[in-house]
Amino acid sequence: MSNELQRQLPPRDTRGDFSFPENNALDAGYGLTEATIDYISDAKGEPDWLREFRKTALRKFREMPMPMHWAPQEIAGLDFERIRYYLAQTTAPQRRWEDVPDEVKRTFERLGVPEQERAFLAGVDAQYDSETAYNNMRAELSAKGVIFTNSTEALTRHEAIFRPWFGKVIPMGDNKFSALNHAAFSGGSFIYVPKGVKLAQPLQAYFRINSESLGQFERTLIIADEGAELMYMEGCTAPKYDTATLHSGVVELVALPGAKIQYVTVQNWAQNVYNLVIQRGLAMEGAQIRWIDCNIGSGVTMKYPAVLLRGAHARGEVVSISIARDGQLQDTGARMIHAAPHTSSNIVAKSISIGKGRASYRGEVNVLPGMDNCRNHTECDALLLQSHSRTDTYPAITVHGDSSAVQHEASVSQVDEEMLFYMQQRGLTRAQAMSLAVNGFINDLVNEFPMEYSVELRRLIDLEMEDSVG
Amino acid sequence: MSATRQHLPAATTTPPDRLNEDWRFGRPQSFARDLIARLTSTKESDDTDLLSCDAPTDWICPQLPQDAFGGVSIASGFIEELALQRLSSTLALRIPEKADAEEHPIRIHCAARALTCAGIHVEVLPGAHVRIIEEHEHTRDSALVALRSYTVHPGATLRLELRELGSGSSRALNISRISCAESSCVRQLTTYNHHLWAREETTAFLSAPAADLLLLSANRLHSGEWLDQRTRQLHTSPGAKSRLLYKNIVDADATAIFGGNIRVQPGAHESDSYLSNLNLLLSPDATVHSLPGLEILADRVRCSHGSASAPIDPEQLFYLLSRGIGETEARAMLADAFLAEVHSLFNQA
Numbered sequence: 001m002s003n004e005l006q007r008q009l010p011p012r013d014t015r016g017d018f019s020f021p022e023n024n025a026l027d028a029g030y031g032l033t034e035a036t037i038d039y040i041s042d043a044k045g046e047p048d049w050l051r052e053f054r055k056t057a058l059r060k061f062r063e064m065p066m067p068m069h070w071a072p073q074e075i076a077g078l079d080f081e082r083i084r085y086y087l088a089q090t091t092a093p094q095r096r097w098e099d100v101p102d103e104v105k106r107t108f109e110r111l112g113v114p115e116q117e118r119a120f121l122a123g124v125d126a127q128y129d130s131e132t133a134y135n136n137m138r139a140e141l142s143a144k145g146v147i148f149t150n151s152t153e154a155l156t157r158h159e160a161i162f163r164p165w166f167g168k169v170i171p172m173g174d175n176k177f178s179a180l181n182h183a184a185f186s187g188g189s190f191i192y193v194p195k196g197v198k199l200a201q202p203l204q205a206y207f208r209i210n211s212e213s214l215g216q217f218e219r220t221l222i223i224a225d226e227g228a229e230l231m232y233m234e235g236c237t238a239p240k241y242d243t244a245t246l247h248s249g250v251v252e253l254v255a256l257p258g259a260k261i262q263y264v265t266v267q268n269w270a271q272n273v274y275n276l277v278i279q280r281g282l283a284m285e286g287a288q289i290r291w292i293d294c295n296i297g298s299g300v301t302m303k304y305p306a307v308l309l310r311g312a313h314a315r316g317e318v319v320s321i322s323i324a325r326d327g328q329l330q331d332t333g334a335r336m337i338h339a340a341p342h343t344s345s346n347i348v349a350k351s352i353s354i355g356k357g358r359a360s361y362r363g364e365v366n367v368l369p370g371m372d373n374c375r376n377h378t379e380c381d382a383l384l385l386q387s388h389s390r391t392d393t394y395p396a397i398t399v400h401g402d403s404s405a406v407q408h409e410a411s412v413s414q415v416d417e418e419m420l421f422y423m424q425q426r427g428l429t430r431a432q433a434m435s436l437a438v439n440g441f442i443n444d445l446v447n448e449f450p451m452e453y454s455v456e457l458r459r460l461i462d463l464e465m466e467d468s469v470g
Numbered sequence: 471m472s473a474t475r476q477h478l479p480a481a482t483t484t485p486p487d488r489l490n491e492d493w494r495f496g497r498p499q500s501f502a503r504d505l506i507a508r509l510t511s512t513k514e515s516d517d518t519d520l521l522s523c524d525a526p527t528d529w530i531c532p533q534l535p536q537d538a539f540g541g542v543s544i545a546s547g548f549i550e551e552l553a554l555q556r557l558s559s560t561l562a563l564r565i566p567e568k569a570d571a572e573e574h575p576i577r578i579h580c581a582a583r584a585l586t587c588a589g590i591h592v593e594v595l596p597g598a599h600v601r602i603i604e605e606h607e608h609t610r611d612s613a614l615v616a617l618r619s620y621t622v623h624p625g626a627t628l629r630l631e632l633r634e635l636g637s638g639s640s641r642a643l644n645i646s647r648i649s650c651a652e653s654s655c656v657r658q659l660t661t662y663n664h665h666l667w668a669r670e671e672t673t674a675f676l677s678a679p680a681a682d683l684l685l686l687s688a689n690r691l692h693s694g695e696w697l698d699q700r701t702r703q704l705h706t707s708p709g710a711k712s713r714l715l716y717k718n719i720v721d722a723d724a725t726a727i728f729g730g731n732i733r734v735q736p737g738a739h740e741s742d743s744y745l746s747n748l749n750l751l752l753s754p755d756a757t758v759h760s761l762p763g764l765e766i767l768a769d770r771v772r773c774s775h776g777s778a779s780a781p782i783d784p785e786q787l788f789y790l791l792s793r794g795i796g797e798t799e800a801r802a803m804l805a806d807a808f809l810a811e812v813h814s815l816f817n818q819a
Contacts, residue, residue: 069489370754384769388736393764396494397777402751405780412766412773 028086057182064176083215088131122201127187145194154190169252181250188218193228202231209238215246224259233264240270253281268297275301285311295322306335309343316345324357333362338374347378353389360392369400380410492545495759509552520559531562538591539617542647544671553587553615560589568597575601582614594626601629608640618646622654636665652678659686659816669698676710687716688812691724698727705741723755731763745775
């Protein structure tokens with residue numbers, strides 16, 4: 001980028017790139033051993049079954065190999081011994097911002113979380129390093145029986161509701177990173193929405209990493225009972241450190257018959273973060289699960305939101321945007337498993353590769369034997385902005401039987417020079433023209449985000465474009 | 471050859487296993503293992519002179535060029551090496567400059583026995599225009615590993631048809647390399663009939679501007695048959711064009727697997743590439759696995775792919791039924807029409 005252009009433009013969005021000195025009363029140290037698990041369980045005061053559950057998961061984690069036969073080679077650089085598995089100031093979340101420790105409160109204020117809560121949210125869960133610092137929900141929702149809490153409280157105080165589904169959508173032996181999360185999980189949101197309750201406003205979680213070399217293993221389980229509806233949004237930031245930070249969350253959604261869950265993620269981690277997240281939903285009869293996923297940050301992201309369509313007429317959808325800049329690998333995608341007849345799914349993924357960035361789509365659509373009249377449509381579009389940018393597409397489609405239809409299409413394109421020329425002729429700089437063209441490329445997907453997020457997302461993309469094109 | 475090998479991953483030195491992504495869904499533990507057992511067995515006879523060709527004798531070379539084969543397998547490097555050691559029937563063909571063999575195609579015939587390792591090397595010199603029909607005819611329980619190498623020089627045209635004529639219990643593995651030079655034009659159509667198991671590994675190198683490649687395949691799979699096709703369109707030079715259309719009709723409990731990849735190397739701008747895999751499902755027990763891939767490392771390219779797997783369109787069927795055509799006949803007509811597009815493209819292009 002030219003110096004002149006650099007002067008004209010605002011800097012990259014670096015609001016998340018700050019940190020406070022560590023002030024952790026609880027620190028399990030580096031590496032993951034049985035002693036680490038005892039430390040976490042003792043700190044949280046967990047029942048014996050949970051402690052044993054974690055230890056079984058640890059054994060599985062050690063036994064399972066890294067999935068190097070298909071995963072991007074970049075994850076080979078991850079050293080599990082140089083990660084800190086549990087860091088917290090306190091284990092109990094606060095219900096009022098006034099009670100939250102000062103630097104934690106200032107962190108979330110800088111990120112605008114309390115302001116958003118006042119403006120348009122039904123509830124907020126704010127996680128700082130390993131533990132939830134703040135968790136609150138509007139009183140009227142509690143009266144309707146909605147539960148919005150963190151993993152520790154959920155499995156101790158609401159065991160009867162959450163335990164039957166805990167680890168059922170994503171079992172601990174599913175893969176190495178799910179075993180890791182089952183062993184070391186802490187924080188995250190556990191939500192139960194009773195039958196027929198429809199949340200008019202979204203619930204939000206904000207995940208913040210403050211400390212260096214931290215592994216954040218949040219655990220989210222959302223259960224929407226029959227006919228219930230909710231939207232859940234999560235945001236993530238971390239300061240940039242020289243050492244690797246690991247974010248390996250597990251998100252399980254359970255949509256019981258007729259329920260609707262919409263899960264929105266805007267991920268803007270710093271580039272030293274390995275973002276290896278497993279997200280999977282179970283949609284029962286007539287239920288709908290929709291993942292809306294935007295990945296802008298992190299060094300390496302591997303994330304493939306999935307829907308297991310378990311009941312007839314269930315529907316799954318993934319809308320995904322990813323932006324890969326220099327030094328970033330966004331390996332994102334979607335999985336749709338049609339395990340019931342008359343189910344449908346839709347995947348729309350758009351990626352933008354800038355500089356030496358690499359964006360990959362990796363997906364799976366599987367219509368299992370005997371599942372009649374299933375439908376899937378998948379569309380992947382990639383935009384390459386510079387000559388050394390890279391994009392990949394690796395879909396895997398399996399269809400059994402003679403009544404289902406699955407379609408997949410993908411294309412790679414670039415910004416049309418004539419379009420840029422036209423806009424520059426009308427007085428826009430090249431960077432502004434490029435930004436406009438890129439926003440046009442993803443405009444239809446950005447509109448899928450809630451209003452507050454789509455405005456924010458457009459602004460973020462503007463900054464990303466203007467900072468990188470010249 | 472060495473110039474092209476540098477763009478490929480190192481040849482695998484171990485037998486294919488289930489962790490090999492290019493064998494995904496391909497049952498390496500049974501199909502690859504069976505082939506390896508035959509290739510390493512001393513009991514299997516190595517019949518010679520199983521290849522014949524009706525090209526003018528002065529076009530047939532007495533010896534294969536050095537490094538004629540090897541190193542281009544997509545994920546069967548181990549099998550390829552074993553086959554190279556047992557290569558019993560070979561053919562080297564050199565089509566002279568500006569030769570014209572479009573009207574009267576050259577026929578290559580390979581008679582596959584219990585175990586046949588065949589090598590076919592064809593070089594089409596600049597300005598030549600040639601049509602080749604390559605037939606692999608199988609006997610009962612036969613197994614064939616065919617190493618095929620086609621090099622098409624600048625300005626030359628090759629129209630190549632590979633017909634795999636199985637015996638119902640036969641197995642075939644075709645490892646093919648197609649090299650397209652500047653302004654060359656290559657059309658390949660493969661058809662696989664009545665194999666218990668067949669696997670195709672085709673790697674096409676587009677290493678010069680204005681090279682133009684069309685890869686086609688049209689297959690009808692019946693009870694118990696497995697067809698596993700893996701392709702690579704490798705653009706190493708700017709300005710080349712490649713198209714791929716593989717169509718399968720999958721009936722009874724047959725399985726069709728397609729794994730294709732377009733790779734555009736850094737600097738190969740203005741590449742124009744397309745890949746399409748279409749499957750028609752005719753039975754509740756039919757299975758299709760489709761893995762169309764893209765790896766694009768350069769901008770200013772036009773690359774896309776598509777995959778669709780579906781049953782016969784009920785509206786089309788209704789149209790024929792409403793005109794008094796019986797259901798069995800109507801379904802057969804629609805299935806024939808599905809594959810006819812591929813043959814028509816091959817004949818037009």
